Amino acid sequence: MSRVDENRKSVRFSSQTDGKLGRTKRDLIVQMIDYFYKSKKDPADLNDELLKKELSNGVGRILAFIRKQESDLLAPMFRLSDEVSNLLKLDVTLTNKILENQSKLGAISNEHKNKLIDQTKLLEQLVIGLSSKQQLKKEFRKILAHYISNR
Template sequence: MSRIDENRKSVRFSSQTDSKLTLLASKLARTKRDLIVQMIDYFYKSKKDPIDLNDELLKKELSSGVSRILAFIRKQESDLLVPIFQMNDEASNLLKVDVSLSNKILENQSRLGTLLLEQKKGLLAQGIVLESLVKGLSSNQQLKIRFREILEYYIAEREMLGWPASTQKKEELAKKVRLALEKL
């Protein structure tokens, strides 16, 4: 049986092309045969024309890729970044309102503390006045009690002396004096 040689096709090219191929194969660390097979696969899969040195197809693909990337970025900007910036502005405004409210609360607490201190002083002063009134009332009650004792003593002594006035007038006088004493 004879073996079929896979390498039975051959391509002829100039020695100048051979030197370029040899140099390229050595730079890429491949054999000339592997390099040719890989180049053919590359051009087959990429559908590029080897004559097109400027590679217009690649430029078009890159341009469309850049356009797609820019469209994606614009879409992300409108969908994500703009709402984030709007929420950031709203949060900043809320923070400003919160700070101003906090300052007002602190001012009101300070004023309330001052008012409470003044009210406490006023209540202490009222307490002192009430205390003196209670003492005055107490002394007034004691004064009434003593006066009543004096009056009762006067009435009893007057009875013993026997003034010439009638008993009814004496009782009426005692009643009026007692009533005046209660109003005191």
């Protein structure tokens, strides 16, 4: 007489399904039964409204999280990037004005330099003229003194 174990029932799977399990058939069945018992889900009900509702709530929570991140992080970052962009445009404008004014200042500086060079040359000519005038006076005094002494 063979003894029958009340805790054993047979379940058969194809060899492909058996390879996918990754656990014993008995463990799989026990885990499935525990899952359905704890979640109060009927495996025969393919249109499980509770599962649909949970999935819908999950999607809603994810969308709320994304909206919150958008308002807390993305919107301020976009505002700041717009401000930085405007500041860069202003900086480029100011830099161009500075370069333009530096160019004008360089031209004015060159004009003053040329005028100073011209004035320096004129002063040198005056100094040369004055020294030659002094020389002429000395020579004239010598001639006059010589004329007076000979007379």
